[in-house]
Amino acid sequence: MRPIGRKPPVKEAELHEYVDGELDRERQTAVEAHLAMSPADSARVANWRRQNEAIRAAFPPLDAVQLPWVPLVLLEHGHGRLRQRWFAFAVAIAFVSGMLFAGCAIIVASRLSWLEAANDSPAGQAGESWQAPSQVLPGLSADGPKTEASKKVAKDLHL
Amino acid sequence: MTLRDELELRAPQLYRFACALVCGQAETCAKAADLVRAVLSAPLQGSIGWRPTGDSLRICLYSRLIEWHRHRLKLGGLYIKVHTDLGSLQLAGPNIDGSAAVKASPQDNLAAALLNLGLEEREALLLVAREGFTYIQAARILKISRPVLVSRLARARAALSEFDRLGNLVRTAKPRPSHIRLIK
Numbered sequence: 001m002r003p004i005g006r007k008p009p010v011k012e013a014e015l016h017e018y019v020d021g022e023l024d025r026e027r028q029t030a031v032e033a034h035l036a037m038s039p040a041d042s043a044r045v046a047n048w049r050r051q052n053e054a055i056r057a058a059f060p061p062l063d064a065v066q067l068p069w070v071p072l073v074l075l076e077h078g079h080g081r082l083r084q085r086w087f088a089f090a091v092a093i094a095f096v097s098g099m100l101f102a103g104c105a106i107i108v109a110s111r112l113s114w115l116e117a118a119n120d121s122p123a124g125q126a127g128e129s130w131q132a133p134s135q136v137l138p139g140l141s142a143d144g145p146k147t148e149a150s151k152k153v154a155k156d157l158h159l
Numbered sequence: 160m161t162l163r164d165e166l167e168l169r170a171p172q173l174y175r176f177a178c179a180l181v182c183g184q185a186e187t188c189a190k191a192a193d194l195v196r197a198v199l200s201a202p203l204q205g206s207i208g209w210r211p212t213g214d215s216l217r218i219c220l221y222s223r224l225i226e227w228h229r230h231r232l233k234l235g236g237l238y239i240k241v242h243t244d245l246g247s248l249q250l251a252g253p254n255i256d257g258s259a260a261v262k263a264s265p266q267d268n269l270a271a272a273l274l275n276l277g278l279e280e281r282e283a284l285l286l287v288a289r290e291g292f293t294y295i296q297a298a299r300i301l302k303i304s305r306p307v308l309v310s311r312l313a314r315a316r317a318a319l320s321e322f323d324r325l326g327n328l329v330r331t332a333k334p335r336p337s338h339i340r341l342i343k
Contacts, residue, residue: 012313013306013309013310013313016309016312016313016316017294017309020287020288020294020312022293022294044320047316047320048316051288051316051319051320051323052288054269055179055269055273055284055285055288055289056288056289058179058184058266058269058270059175059178059179059289
C-alpha cells in the first residue's frame with residue numbers, strides 16, 4: 001500500500017505523455033522530478049523528443065508542399081450525389097409510407113362498410129350469425145344433399 | 160467557411176501525411192496523391208443535415224485516409240508490400256562489395272526508419288508527432304483506445320531508437336575490403 005502523501009511512481013506511458021504534452025501540471029512536475037533522478041529515463045525522453053523533431057523537420061511546411069491535382073470539382077460532385085441520394089431515399093420513404101397509409105385506409109373502410117352492411121341485413125338485425133349449410137355450400141339443402149359432389153362433402157363433414 | 164474552403168485548407172496537410180505514411184518522404188509521391196484524391200473524391204458520410212467541420216472534419220478525413228490506405232494494402236492494389244520501398248532508398252553504410260561507403264541523407268534514413276515500422280506504429284507516431292493530434296483525437300482516428308495508442312507509440316519509438324542505433328553502427332563501420340581480388 002502506498003503511503004499517504006507520496007505520489008504514484010512514474011510509468012513509461014507517462015513519459016510518452018510528457019514528451020507529447022499530454023500530462024496535467026501535477027503529473028508533469030512529478031515526471032520532471034523523476035527524470036532529474038533517473039538519467040536513463042531522461043536520455044530516453046530526450047531521444048524521443050529528438051525523434052519528434054526529426055519527423056517534424058523532415059516534412060516541409062504547408063506552403064512548400066507540391067500539392068497534386070485534387071479534384072475538388074469531383075468532390076463537390078460527390079457531395080451533390082450524396083444529396084441526390086438522400087433526396088431519392090426520402091422520396092422512396094414517403095412513397096412507401098403513403099402506400100401503407102392508403103392500404104390501411106382501404107382495409108379499414110372496407111371493414112367498416114362490411115360491418116354496416118351486416119348490421120343492415122335482416123340476419124344482422126336479428127343478431128343471427130349462424131349460416132345454414134346450404135348458404136355455405138351450394139347444393140346442400142335442409143332436406144339433405146342433392147348432387148353427388150354435395151353428398152361427398154356432406155359425408156366428409158359428417159352432416 | 161464553406162466546405163470547399165475547408166477541404167482546400169486540409170488537402171495539403173492530408174497529402175503531407177499521406178506522403179509520410181505511404182512513402183516515408185515529403186517529396187512528391189504518386190501513391191500518396193492517389194490516396195488523397197480518392198479520399199477527397201468520396202462524399203463525406205453523416206446523418207441528414209450534419210456536416211463535419213473544424214476538428215471533426217479533420218478527424219474524419221484522416222480516419223478515412225487511414226482506412227483507405229489499409230484497404231488498399233490489403234487488396235495489394237497500390238503496392239504489394241510497403242517494405243519493398245525500402246529497396247529504392249539509399250541507406251547509410253558500405254556497399255556490398257565494400258568498395259565505397261554510401262552517404263545517405265538524413266531524410267532517407269528517416270524514411271527508411273519510418274517504413275521499417277509496422278503500419279499501426281507508423282500511423283500512431285505520425286498522427287501524434289507529425290500532425291500534432293492529441294492522444295484522444297489520434298485514438299479516435301485509429302478507432303482504438305488511448306492506452307492502445309500509447310502502447311503503439313511506445314513500440315514505434317523503441318523501434319526507431321533501435322533503427323537509429325543500428326544505423327549509427329552501420330554508418331561508423333569501416334568499409335570492409337573486398338575478398339575478390341584480381342590476380343594477374
